Amino acid sequence: MIGLVTKTTGNGCIVRLDLGEERECYIKGNFRIKGIRTTNPVAVGDYVKIEEKSDGTNWIVAIQPRKNYIIRKSTNLSKEAHILAANIDQVALLVTINHPSTSTTFIDRFLATSEAYAVPAILIFNKIDILSADEKVVLENLMELYANLHYEVYAIQANDTCDAYVQELKRKIFDGKVTLLSGNSGVGKSTLLNTLFGKQMTRTGEISSSNNKGVHTTTFSEMYPLKDGYVIDTPGIKGFGSVDMNEDEVDHYFREIFALSHNCKYDDCKHLEEPGCAVREAVENQIIAKSRFDSYLSILGDCKESKYR
Numbered sequence: 001m002i003g004l005v006t007k008t009t010g011n012g013c014i015v016r017l018d019l020g021e022e023r024e025c026y027i028k029g030n031f032r033i034k035g036i037r038t039t040n041p042v043a044v045g046d047y048v049k050i051e052e053k054s055d056g057t058n059w060i061v062a063i064q065p066r067k068n069y070i071i072r073k074s075t076n077l078s079k080e081a082h083i084l085a086a087n088i089d090q091v092a093l094l095v096t097i098n099h100p101s102t103s104t105t106f107i108d109r110f111l112a113t114s115e116a117y118a119v120p121a122i123l124i125f126n127k128i129d130i131l132s133a134d135e136k137v138v139l140e141n142l143m144e145l146y147a148n149l150h151y152e153v154y155a156i157q158a159n160d161t162c163d164a165y166v167q168e169l170k171r172k173i174f175d176g177k178v179t180l181l182s183g184n185s186g187v188g189k190s191t192l193l194n195t196l197f198g199k200q201m202t203r204t205g206e207i208s209s210s211n212n213k214g215v216h217t218t219t220f221s222e223m224y225p226l227k228d229g230y231v232i233d234t235p236g237i238k239g240f241g242s243v244d245m246n247e248d249e250v251d252h253y254f255r256e257i258f259a260l261s262h263n264c265k266y267d268d269c270k271h272l273e274e275p276g277c278a279v280r281e282a283v284e285n286q287i288i289a290k291s292r293f294d295s296y297l298s299i300l301g302d303c304k305e306s307k308y309r
């Protein structure tokens with residue numbers, strides 16, 4: 001039997017069969033990906049072959065080849081990675097200007113990673129109902145910045161069941177696709193999921209008043225079937241470890257930087273100190289946003305660091 005992994009638990013997973021029947025399965029054997037150590041061999045979104053034993057237990061015996069997968073590297077030096085999900089069509093990144101505040105570095109790292117995986121990203125600004133006047137200006141500027149880079153951008157109130165944009169997401173953007181919801185803890189991923197389904201599918205949590213951050217309410221990825229398509233709720237992430245990017249390919253994943261890099265004097269320009277750098281000139285002339293260039297530099301810095309580690 002072939003089924004779809006919709007949830008991973010401590011030592012097994014839930015597998016959904018063709019007709020919607022769900023079975024709890026154990027994992028048999030070693031399915032690790034060559035070259036990277038992962039904490040979970042089987043991920044939400046995987047298509048797997050299962051076998052039922054005579055004692056009634058179900059076992060995953062094989063994983064179908066993955067179209068793609070998104071990993072999160074652990075921040076310590078162990079180099080272990082966690083597969084957030086497999087076989088996804090698009091990622092929806094939820095961000096908030098405040099309560100909690102999402103940094104532009106985080107947004108840009110996420111977008112760069114999705115470019116590297118060639119998975120389309122949608123940027124959703126949430127909690128627009130609780131923005132101050134100043135924060136609204138920040139919102140407008142950021143929406144304009146990313147829309148100009150040709151990202152699909154939305155501003156929503158996830159806990160409002162009547163929000164027109166939430167309904168649009170449901171009808172036009174999420175239907176017929178496998179969408180991964182991602183973002184920092186507390187930005188409202190689970191809230192959006194509940195609103196999309198019109199009922200409480202999963203638990204949501206408060207924002208800590210002491211540090212203005214989420215409290216990691218969702219702890220495992222889980223996939224929920226829409227009329228046609230799936231939405232995957234994931235635990236909040238702090239950082240999104242870049243895939244192993246080479247120093248000289250980081251600029252490929254920043255659309256506007258890549259476009260201008262062809263005008264740099266040197267083919268292998270990294271846009272640091274090189275003479276005749278069209279990218280730095282564009283930053284100075286505010287054609288490229290300083291925040292984007294800073295994010296580029298921060299990923300480049302990481303590449304250097306891991307090279308000497």
Ligand SMILES: Nc1nc2c(ncn2[C@@H]2O[C@H](COP(=O)(O)OP(=O)(O)OP(=O)(O)O)[C@@H](O)[C@H]2O)c(=O)[nH]1
Nearest residue numbers: 157158186187188189190191204205216217218236
């Ligand atoms: N005012 C306001 N509050 C919201 C909105 N969306 C979510 N919240 C609140 O924000 C808090 C956190 O929401 P969650 O949905 O649990 O956040 P999450 O992203 O799933 O967090 P983790 O599971 O920890 O990663 C809850 O108290 C929600 O009610 C919104 O649009 N406006």
Ligand SMILES: [Mg+2]
Nearest residue numbers: 189190217218
């Ligand atoms: Mg959650």
Ligand SMILES: [Zn+2]
Nearest residue numbers: 264269271277
């Ligand atoms: Zn350059």
